[in-house]
Amino acid sequence: EALAAYFDGLVEDDQRVEPRDAMPEAYRTTLIRQMAQHAHSEIIGMQPEANWISRAPSLRRKAILMAKVQDEAGHGLYLYSAAETLGVDRSELLDKLHQGKQKYSSIFNYPTLTWADAGAIGWLVDGAAIMNQVPLCRCSYGPYARAMIRVCKEESFHQRQGFEILWTLARGTEEQKAMAQDAADRWWWPALMMFGPPDSGEAASNGHTAQSMAWGIKRFSNDDLRQKFIDMTVPQAQKLGITLPDPDLRWNEERGHWDFGDIDWDEFWRVLKGDGPCNEQRIRTRVEAHEDGAWVREAAAAYADKQAAQEVA
Amino acid sequence: EALAAYFDGLVEDDQRVEPRDAMPEAYRTTLIRQMAQHAHSEIIGMQPEANWISRAPSLRRKAILMAKVQDEAGHGLYLYSAAETLGVDRSELLDKLHQGKQKYSSIFNYPTLTWADAGAIGWLVDGAAIMNQVPLCRCSYGPYARAMIRVCKEESFHQRQGFEILWTLARGTEEQKAMAQDAADRWWWPALMMFGPPDSGEAASNGHTAQSMAWGIKRFSNDDLRQKFIDMTVPQAQKLGITLPDPDLRWNEERGHWDFGDIDWDEFWRVLKGDGPCNEQRIRTRVEAHEDGAWVREAAAAYADKQAAQEVA
Amino acid sequence: MSDQHHVDYLLGLGDDALIYAQRLGGWLTHAPQIEEDMALGNVGLDLIGQARALLTRAGEVEAADPVRDEDDLAMLRDEREFRNVQLVEQPRGDFAHEMARLLWFSSYQCELYAALLTSGDETLAAIAAKAVKEVEYHRDHATQWVLRLGDGTPESHERMQQGLVAVHPFVAELGEDHDAARWASEQGIGVLPSTLTEAVNASVGQVLERATLTMPDPPRWYARGGREGIHSEVMGYLLAEMQHLARSHPGATW
């Protein structure tokens, strides 16, 4: 009772809940699910970009891209560590990913078909991720909030790098311009879907939102974040000279926001349920790496045990 | 006694020995060894050229190259079949190849590093092979002689195709010319080694020559064939505008032949004994294909048995 | 615009043949027996021949200035301009997987070329007339192997069934209509892919039945978009390999 009141008080006063604090079981499981999904997204999200490391068009770009993919691995680590403060461990969470019991962001089920996709992912996908993540820097759970602060700093760096890739292409040859435009055409709508289903209407799926808001895990609704993202991104597209693939996109003076067209929620649900271009491939690649590495992890553990035994002796 | 006399008579009269004829055991084993080595060379010889099928610079060249590699598979089949008339079977011979108990031509232990190598192999390697093989069309063993007639016809077609690749390169851009010259530089000496060690001197290894000549299997000495090949090829190189990498190469009016420099017989023996750039790779590729295909061959046999049983029933 | 549809339709046919030939070329030196190195080489050669004729025709119809020939189209287009189905670009699997792919693809090509015999594009009709005999041989070859593997050993049966499962997400795309095909079919030049599906399914289904195999359940996901230049991530690597030499020597003759 007293503990529950303490937890409620923390959340109400916008203080951080720490691992040692008592917390409702539902809060804990919600956080674990969300943080795991977030960590998985970082790890699976390495794949579409890693696809271009060997083919990057210049050594500078190769280095930047390699560093970026490596940062994503780092983000995955922070987030698994943060989740571990809630008493699960990484290998358990990875198993759930591999078995399809926990999800990752559906955006990574789209293929990277050209070099411009490395730019579009930085600009649009990281841009959307930041929009989702900045509020999490004030999340009620301390370790998650602190992890997000680190992640967001690096993500905004990545977002600028992605923008710069497209900026260079958009000022390049006709083929390069077309490549940049094509990437924006393919990634725009999936990026908007990253904010999740709409808050209301037929396609809504208001599962956890209200409770997450009450707990201080979620701060803004999906549609609010989506609108913020669009408002931020449209001027950037104009600056790039890229046309966003939505004929209904226009400034609404009255609302003070950009109006936009209908999102294809059928596609969203289809990809989420497994029928996306790369769902199978992403998990297969991940599972293969994990299984191929099993003997290495076992060896490391065996060696550590031997070393510990020697130190005792 | 009478049978032996019959065999000797056939050979003496330059008639063909046929599978039904009695023959000395040593003749039989020599033939099996030679035909197997010849067949293996066709099969292993597919690899250096197959290496360029996926990267051929035009669709016409891709088709020609694919057809050529396929022809080599065909030659392998003729020759294994010819060997089978002597009472061994193909799988036995393949096992010996895979275990390193039977050899193949050492020339295929060199890598194909550029497209021009597809030309140089046709021009020089097939050219040398034909020089070795034409006399075999009159070999005393009938099935071998007949197989060689078919093989030689196709090989001379291949040789012309290889020449034409280099001809085109030699009339192309500076890079293409350099590519053609580089290929000739790398393949010339190994091609000369294809005729085997010298007939006399330190590097000689006159193992089977005399007996093979007496049996009508071999018609010319290694050095004679090598000289014929050089005499034929030097004018072709001049026509191509390619400089053969031998500063000692000059016309000897007196001999009526081209003089040439010393062959690096150390390299020859080294590669023959396994220390060539691709020996290990060639056998590994071959063994992998064979092992990966074991279940397929088993299935085909099982199916054939079932079909035969049904026909009986 | 009508001409562009005509070009795109021909490119779809030509790219299917070209990219599958590229994959089949990988079997040479890797086949389970030498006869099969030769047989798959033959199939690949037939497909390269079809590709050359179809791409040449596409270049003629396109009539760019200068006209793009078969090599311009094969070697100098970017990934997003290739219009093949994703089935043909998938990497080489085991031999059963390949026979599953070849059975589906050749069955599709049999129906396709039979329908194109009466194409209003006379060059295309002539290409189809030559190709239809080739692809019947391909289908027969695949059929023989599917029977042997399906009704061979327990291992081969299992592998063959798995090969069918692996290929299944890519099959539906063969029968998917697209703008270029719709236009071509209206003009009497081409055939609507969806009109072939029933015959293709029936033809494959019969083989599977004889081979004691079962048609896989509907897959969890479907390949889409090849005709619009949306490929799987493996495609870029295939093209890098195929085009690198040609692209390294702009304007050279080979």
Added chain:
Amino acid sequence: MSDQHHVDYLLGLGDDALIYAQRLGGWLTHAPQIEEDMALGNVGLDLIGQARALLTRAGEVEAADPVRDEDDLAMLRDEREFRNVQLVEQPRGDFAHEMARLLWFSSYQCELYAALLTSGDETLAAIAAKAVKEVEYHRDHATQWVLRLGDGTPESHERMQQGLVAVHPFVAELGEDHDAARWASEQGIGVLPSTLTEAVNASVGQVLERATLTMPDPPRWYARGGREGIHSEVMGYLLAEMQHLARSHPGATW
């Protein structure tokens, strides 16, 4: 001619770093644990950094008109112009194989860059001063893994030993002298590879001993010729992948 030797010497160093970075990049998303994705990514990044500096310097010394920059040299040279040893171009094997390669290569680079600290080419000396710390970290990382795998489980011990065997035919080439190195060493610009061999062997040998592993027997064959542009057949595929995009857009800026 002396300048060309200088260029070739720098290209050898730069190409080693570049091509190994290219192979290591393949581990990202395929490493046995996430920490290792990061660690191998780090090694790769260090090597790309070295490659960029070394190739840039090679271009400066070459002083072609116009000067070739790092990307001209990385993306527009043909296979026969690459001067890396064959060790670094070999395809990714299992993790033990990679650790065997990394141990040898980083041990070589440690000795190499230490010796180049006093190079008469001041730019090269400065590159070495930065790189020497990086490669010490690489060697330490490889050492830790060779210890863990060698003295881990029976399986890891066996795999580690096999990895050493697989890499062994490529090791001697690191210590092979060649014209460019002879010239560079005479000029006080470079170091003769053969002078490093003893220290490299001793350093690796110590690790193997601690790891309960044995130095493999002399191999049946040896890789040769990388410094003269003779590579293994895998190299062409690596370059096709690495260069395809850059070559597809001549003159473009990225």
